[in-house]
Amino acid sequence: MTSEEKIKQLRAQLREHNYNYYVLDNPTVSDYEFDVLLKELQDLETAHPEFDDPNSPTRRVGGEVTKNFETVAHEFRMYSLDNSYSKEDLEDWEKRIKKMVDGEVHYTCELKYDGASMSLTYENGTLVRAVTRGDGFQGDNVTPNVKTIKSVPLKLQGDFPQKFEIRGEIVLPFEGFTQMNAERVANGEEPYRNPRNTASGSLKLQDSAEVAKRPLECLLYSLKGSKLPIQTQYESLEKAREWGFKVPEVAKLAQNIDEVLEFVNYWDVHRHELPYETDGVVIKVNNLQQQEELGYTAKAPRWAMAYKFKAEQVATTLEQITYQVGRTGAITPVANLTPVELAGTIVKRASLHNADQIEKLDIREGDTVFVEKGGEIIPKIIGVDFTRRDPNSQPTQYRTQCPECSTPLVRKEGEAQHYCPNTEGCPPQIIGRIQHYISRKAMDIEGLGGETVALLVTNGLINNYADLYLLKAEQLIPLERMAQKSAENLVAGVEASKHIPFERVLFALGIRYVGETVAKKLAKHFKSIDALMAASFEALIAVDEIGDRIAESVIEFFTSEENIATIQRLKEYGVQLQLSEETLANQTDTLAGNTFVVSGVFHKVSRTELKKLIEDNGGKVSSSISGKTNYVVAGDNMGPSKRTKAEGLGIAIISEDDFLGML
Ligand code: AMP
Ligand code: ZN
Numbered sequence: 001m002t003s004e005e006k007i008k009q010l011r012a013q014l015r016e017h018n019y020n021y022y023v024l025d026n027p028t029v030s031d032y033e034f035d036v037l038l039k040e041l042q043d044l045e046t047a048h049p050e051f052d053d054p055n056s057p058t059r060r061v062g063g064e065v066t067k068n069f070e071t072v073a074h075e076f077r078m079y080s081l082d083n084s085y086s087k088e089d090l091e092d093w094e095k096r097i098k099k100m101v102d103g104e105v106h107y108t109c110e111l112k113y114d115g116a117s118m119s120l121t122y123e124n125g126t127l128v129r130a131v132t133r134g135d136g137f138q139g140d141n142v143t144p145n146v147k148t149i150k151s152v153p154l155k156l157q158g159d160f161p162q163k164f165e166i167r168g169e170i171v172l173p174f175e176g177f178t179q180m181n182a183e184r185v186a187n188g189e190e191p192y193r194n195p196r197n198t199a200s201g202s203l204k205l206q207d208s209a210e211v212a213k214r215p216l217e218c219l220l221y222s223l224k225g226s227k228l229p230i231q232t233q234y235e236s237l238e239k240a241r242e243w244g245f246k247v248p249e250v251a252k253l254a255q256n257i258d259e260v261l262e263f264v265n266y267w268d269v270h271r272h273e274l275p276y277e278t279d280g281v282v283i284k285v286n287n288l289q290q291q292e293e294l295g296y297t298a299k300a301p302r303w304a305m306a307y308k309f310k311a312e313q314v315a316t317t318l319e320q321i322t323y324q325v326g327r328t329g330a331i332t333p334v335a336n337l338t339p340v341e342l343a344g345t346i347v348k349r350a351s352l353h354n355a356d357q358i359e360k361l362d363i364r365e366g367d368t369v370f371v372e373k374g375g376e377i378i379p380k381i382i383g384v385d386f387t388r389r390d391p392n393s394q395p396t397q398y399r400t401q402c403p404e405c406s407t408p409l410v411r412k413e414g415e416a417q418h419y420c421p422n423t424e425g426c427p428p429q430i431i432g433r434i435q436h437y438i439s440r441k442a443m444d445i446e447g448l449g450g451e452t453v454a455l456l457v458t459n460g461l462i463n464n465y466a467d468l469y470l471l472k473a474e475q476l477i478p479l480e481r482m483a484q485k486s487a488e489n490l491v492a493g494v495e496a497s498k499h500i501p502f503e504r505v506l507f508a509l510g511i512r513y514v515g516e517t518v519a520k521k522l523a524k525h526f527k528s529i530d531a532l533m534a535a536s537f538e539a540l541i542a543v544d545e546i547g548d549r550i551a552e553s554v555i556e557f558f559t560s561e562e563n564i565a566t567i568q569r570l571k572e573y574g575v576q577l578q579l580s581e582e583t584l585a586n587q588t589d590t591l592a593g594n595t596f597v598v599s600g601v602f603h604k605v606s607r608t609e610l611k612k613l614i615e616d617n618g619g620k621v622s623s624s625i626s627g628k629t630n631y632v633v634a635g636d637n638m639g640p641s642k643r644t645k646a647e648g649l650g651i652a653i654i655s656e657d658d659f660l661g662m663l
Pocket of ligand 2: 325405
């Protein structure tokens with residue numbers, strides 16, 4: 001046998017052993033035998049660098065060092081999941097689904113693994129890229145680190161598609177976590193808080209050899225790609241398993257919601273026997289064609305639902321209530337607790353939401369309180385143990401003055417939150433607004449972070465976001481931790497923000513209740529800041545999905561002289577305060593006044609493009625057929641009951657070509 005053949009043979013053997021051990025949990029050789037084979041391969045590879053393979057099992061030990069992880073756009077967005085907590089929630093979900101798709105709906109039930117989400121791309125059966133979820137649109141390329149995770153196959157077996165993405169969760173099983181902590185404590189280091197954060201932290205370690213030492217696992221749950229030879233979610237799990245991925249066997253096909261609940265109830269109890277953390281069940285419409293029909297909301301697929309297990313609770317002492325001021329001046333009361341362990345983390349603080357909440361639960365300093373951690377990062381107080389209350393304690397008096405600037409707090413009719421009205425002079429508000437302005441989803445100013453903003457404000461260099469555009473590198477260099485290079489980057493980042501499109505600028509301005517989606521709607525409708533500023537209350541609420549609360553807030557924002565002056569300055573500096581020519585050119589009113597329902601599969605444009613075309617041309621997209629529908633754009637495989645319904649209501653059913661012809 002030649003060296004090359006020997007190398008190939010050893011790689012194949014080691015791959016097989018890795019698979020048996022890490023994916024099937026069923027090793028067929030001893031660790032010693034494995035190590036001998038690995039050593040033999042390593043020696044041969046060192047002697048014959050010409051037969052190098054980046055996916056050789058020897059690469060599992062890591063050694064590649066990444067200083068900055070490259071940002072990669074996801075080809076398919078990584079969505080979040082909607083949550084449900086009860087049988088009723090699931091039944092409501094099923095009702096919504098049945099309105100939108102035809103035929104019987106079956107569900108795949110899987111566990112919701114609590115770790116770090118990951119997207120793996122395979123081409124010709126080899127792993128080419130591993131990317132973190134990031135913000136869902138783009139994540140970090142952590143391939144060298146993920147390659148060290150033994151249950152991630154570097155080469156696939158069987159009839160895998162030429163190119164696809166597979167999604168999963170990187171978890172750190174309890175046993176490995178406890179072991180790592182024991183070592184840390186022995187070395188005099190702080191133990192890690194919980195397996196989930198440790199798993200996601202591990203992915204971002206610079207030295208992949210360090211990652212290789214951590215007993216991480218990758219559990220897979222979904223396939224993405226175009227033209228995959230697969231009809232159902234359940235089948236995709238089986239296929240992935242065949243190709244060599246670790247797909248937990250617990251997944252079950254349920255014929256109806258009752259069967260889903262059986263699965264949920266079983267695992268609510270038995271999950272504690274699993275080797276890793278889970279925080280619920282994920283229920284997915286099994287048929288992929290139906291999934292496609294259901295599509296996505298802005299955040300999550302309509303075809304999937306997380307069912308959260310009931311949260312864990314502990315009792316501890318509320319030592320003190322403090323108050324935080326947000327960027328809009330909203331006051332949040334915070335409970336400072338005697339530290340206590342809850343679901344694997346140490347909890348010291350919890351949000352108390354607002355004055356009503358404190359009053360309703362009659363929460364007082366010194367009380368023993370019950371703390372619960374659900375899916376949220378911030379735990380919440382759900383009640384007081386009155387049997388242990390100090391008989392001399394007094395009801396909580398909510399703070400009347402701003403903790404930062406002492407201005408008397410106000411509370412508007414019908415609102416739960418107190419506000420500090422000193423918008424222009426209250427430091428956390430000034431800083432918070434600028435931090436919001438520069439944030440990733442707003443102006444995304446590179447080279448400038450939240451802490452630097454605070455530093456710039458406290459040093460008197462800026463007082464509002466318009467001031468950013470006057471900053472000069474020379475002014476910045478004297479600041480703490482600010483080198484020439486970073487000062488220049490900051491100034492360049494600010495300059496670059498002048499190209500950010502109007503809808504994001506509008507979001508960045510920080511008008512209360514004007515989030516990303518609302519900003520888009522307003523930008524599209526009014527097209528320029530001048531038109532928006534001139535809009536009356538009636539004109540505002542006439543815009544689809546804009547209600548009284550938003551309209552009032554927009555008007556209030558533009559009544560302030562300060563705000564008007566700031567916007568005037570932004571305009572002078574060249575910030576985009578109207579839609580670009582290009583955007584305007586692609587928008588028409590051709591379809592104005594018409595509501596469309598899109599159903600089936602299309603050829604010339606994707607469903608998403610089709611919907612965008614409708615909206616860009618002034619039409620409205622709706623998800624279900626009703627008396628208000630004007631057209632149904634029907635692709636291949638449009639469901640028969642949809643067709644009957646449309647025909648019954650006398651709604652025009654048009655083809656993709658008919659539609660494109662309308663434009
Ligand atoms: P959330 O971030 O709470 O909205 O939940 C969505 C996340 O759940 C996804 O991004 C995945 O990382 C994670 N997840 C865990 N297990 C599953 C599963 N079986 N199917 C889908 N997503 C899952
Ligand atoms: Zn204040």
